[in-house]
Amino acid sequence: MALVPNGLAIRRKHQQTMISEDYMSIDLNREMDRVKSKVFMGNSSAFLGSLMCSLHFSWDETIPTACTDGLTLKFNPNFFMSIPIDTRKTVLLHELWHVAKMHSIRRGDRDPKVWNEACDIRINNDLEREGQSFIAVEKCWKDQSVDNNGILCEEQIYDLLNQGKMRKPTTGSWGDQSGQGDLEETTEISNVMKQQIINVVAQAVQQATLAGQAGTIPGGIKSTLDTFLAPIVPWTSTLYQFFTELEEENYSYKHVNRRYLALDMVMPGKYKDESKLADLAYFIDVSGSITDEQVLRCNSELKYIQQEIKPGKLTVVQFDTEIQDIRVFLEDEPFDKIEIIGRGGTCLRCVKKYIDEHKPTAAVIFSDLECDPMVQPKDDIPIIWVVLSNYGFKPTFGKVIKIN
Numbered sequence: 001m002a003l004v005p006n007g008l009a010i011r012r013k014h015q016q017t018m019i020s021e022d023y024m025s026i027d028l029n030r031e032m033d034r035v036k037s038k039v040f041m042g043n044s045s046a047f048l049g050s051l052m053c054s055l056h057f058s059w060d061e062t063i064p065t066a067c068t069d070g071l072t073l074k075f076n077p078n079f080f081m082s083i084p085i086d087t088r089k090t091v092l093l094h095e096l097w098h099v100a101k102m103h104s105i106r107r108g109d110r111d112p113k114v115w116n117e118a119c120d121i122r123i124n125n126d127l128e129r130e131g132q133s134f135i136a137v138e139k140c141w142k143d144q145s146v147d148n149n150g151i152l153c154e155e156q157i158y159d160l161l162n163q164g165k166m167r168k169p170t171t172g173s174w175g176d177q178s179g180q181g182d183l184e185e186t187t188e189i190s191n192v193m194k195q196q197i198i199n200v201v202a203q204a205v206q207q208a209t210l211a212g213q214a215g216t217i218p219g220g221i222k223s224t225l226d227t228f229l230a231p232i233v234p235w236t237s238t239l240y241q242f243f244t245e246l247e248e249e250n251y252s253y254k255h256v257n258r259r260y261l262a263l264d265m266v267m268p269g270k271y272k273d274e275s276k277l278a279d280l281a282y283f284i285d286v287s288g289s290i291t292d293e294q295v296l297r298c299n300s301e302l303k304y305i306q307q308e309i310k311p312g313k314l315t316v317v318q319f320d321t322e323i324q325d326i327r328v329f330l331e332d333e334p335f336d337k338i339e340i341i342g343r344g345g346t347c348l349r350c351v352k353k354y355i356d357e358h359k360p361t362a363a364v365i366f367s368d369l370e371c372d373p374m375v376q377p378k379d380d381i382p383i384i385w386v387v388l389s390n391y392g393f394k395p396t397f398g399k400v401i402k403i404n
Contacts, residue, residue, distance in 0.1 A: 028059055028077055035088045039096070043130075046211035048096050050204040055099065064178035068095045070104035070189070070197040079174070086133035091174065093132065095182065097123045100201060102224055103154065103183060105194045110158060116181030117141055117169050118158035126150060139175030143167055153220065192291075199299060201225060206334060238384070238401060280311035281360035285367030285388075287320040287346040294388050295340055297403070298366050301386070305364075306335040315360065319351055320344035348374035355381055369393045 040049050056072045065079045073095050080088060098104070103119045124134075124142035129150060134140065146166050147157065160166040172178040202225055208217055282305065284298055306314055310331050318325040324341045348371060355363055355377040363381060368388040376397045377383075383398035393400065 028080070031081070031088075032057065032075075032092075035085065035092050038085075038089045039092060042093075044208070044213065044216040046213040047204050047208035047217050048093070048100070050207035051096055051100055051200065054200045054203065055096075064172050064176045064180055065174040065182065066091050066095055067173075067182040067184055068098050068104075069184040069193075070099055070102070071193065071200070073099075079176075083136040084133065087135050087137055090127055090132040090134060091137070093127060094120075094123050097126075098183060099197070100204070100221055101154070101218075102197055102201060102221075105189055105197055106154070106224065107183075111162075112183070112185040113181060114161050114168075115154075115158055116173070116183040116185075118154045118161055119183065120169075120173055120181070121147065121157050121166075122152070122154045137174045139171050141169040141171075141173055195297070195300070198225065202303075210334060277309065277311040277362065279313045279315070279361045280305070280309075281315045281317060281355065281358070281363040283317045283319060283351050283354075283363065283365045283367070284340075285320070285346055285365075285369075286318045286324060286340050286343060287368075287370075288343045289346065289368055289370050290388070294368070301366070303335050306333075315358075317351075317354060319347075321347040322350045323354060346371040348372070352377055355379075365398075 036052055039045070039052065042048075058072060058074050059077045059080075060074045061076055061078065063074055063076050066073070066075045068074065073092075075091075080091075083091070098119060101119070101123075103115075107115045120141035121143050124140055125144055125147050128134065128142060128144065134142075143166055146152070146160060152160075157166065161168055170179075172180045173182040201221065205214075205217055205222065205225065208214055282302060284295075284302075286295070302316065305311070306329055312331050314329040316325075316327045316329070317323060318341055321344050329335055346367065346369075348365075348367075348369075351365060352374050356379070359379055360381065363383045364386060365383065366386045366388070369385070373395065385393070385395055385398050385400045387393050387400055387402045389403075
């Protein structure tokens, strides 16, 4: 492995590191910033730039070259400083595309080493066709002999490697002698981590779309996101059914029943109220009993409501024993993930008080409901309870949806 040139060394920064004390003068983070700036100026800058800002970077001498687990990018400082700056950009782009393509969570039960090889070949083939530099890493994992037009996906390359129809790499990911890949091999990625990776990529796609660069995002990323972001709760059918049932009970003297006018009788008429979603309040339980996984699931469900159901006004209210945060999203306003504030106990009195005072047209309450039941609000406001795990909950009003 090449060493840092004489006279060059590394100064520690406020960043998780595993670097020997011998290096004292080079600001590695500044060197990394130089490389990041090249990514910001390149194609897919909005998408990859947003991705970079959401990931954690660290220096680690215990790894041969570079690697990622989907949320953290690690670089060996010796390797990083031994290659030209244009090749450093290639390595950074490579690791970013691992995250963007969600390789860590797409692996499934495939062999980790072969899956890593397939993913590396896919990324490096693309980077080579783009004209990125591979000086000093020429022996890295890439193979244009079969995939010469870039149409093979990682899963197809994996199958070809297993079938012996593609040449299997004999080195480490970046042509080193370690034989190691650059995707951290964990036995199983937790559901929380999977959702975090999905959210990071989804946010980057959103930023690119807002910047007018949606066309620079590979279609495979969008289709993969659509698969992973499919909500558990069938909101479209659930809300449609819920509000349709309510519509059948709506009578008002503002809509006179014309059948009785001939009899000189003024009777209330039934009408279809299309404003049930004009002002939807979405209450999120952020108490200590709510797990990180449940919070991430809530974000996915909430994003689906905003993008697909399109309420005229969506008010997101975080609560534990009191209201902790309120955010308002108007129709078609971009939705980003909700940062959780709170983590106290759970009490629904603040929810009832908010409903009584603000009178939303409908309310969704997302909670494990490990607390005393809520008294029905003063006005007859439609309420859907999205209950987490507490299957014994039986409200006296509203519709219940239970999520495992």
